[in-house]
Amino acid sequence: MFYVYIMTNKRNGTLYTGHTDDIYDRAHQHKTGQFPGFSKKYGCTRLVWFEGHDSREDAFIRERRKKNWRRRWKLELIEKDNPNWLDIYQLPVWPLPKGNVYSDLRRDAIRGDTGSRFSSG
Numbered sequence: 001m002f003y004v005y006i007m008t009n010k011r012n013g014t015l016y017t018g019h020t021d022d023i024y025d026r027a028h029q030h031k032t033g034q035f036p037g038f039s040k041k042y043g044c045t046r047l048v049w050f051e052g053h054d055s056r057e058d059a060f061i062r063e064r065r066k067k068n069w070r071r072r073w074k075l076e077l078i079e080k081d082n083p084n085w086l087d088i089y090q091l092p093v094w095p096l097p098k099g100n101v102y103s104d105l106r107r108d109a110i111r112g113d114t115g116s117r118f119s120s121g
Helices: 023-032 056-067 071-081 103-111
Strands: 002-008 015-020 046-053
Touching (some): 002 023, 002 056, 002 071, 015 056, 015 071, 023 046, 046 056
Antiparallel strands (some): 002 015, 002 046
């Protein structure tokens, strides 16, 4: 599976769009600043949106199209799937189930207080 994703530094903040074949590892790389460049410079460490594709070529084409999107369109895309701008990397599942299954996690994530409960070692 291949992914197109959006990272940010905060709600309605700077947006970085990329593609990868390992969404978890790539989000971790952004969080730890392993690569110099735009996302590191602007602190884009929160994974707020992603979608899967069957081929690397499809993901690459979609990423390039999204990079040309107006900012407003990207914000609407994030708001549709992730209205609280939760850091998906920190969550045990995505999307979170409706209702109260993870009500405490949802509350903490909205506050930005997920700690290290779900991050890799």
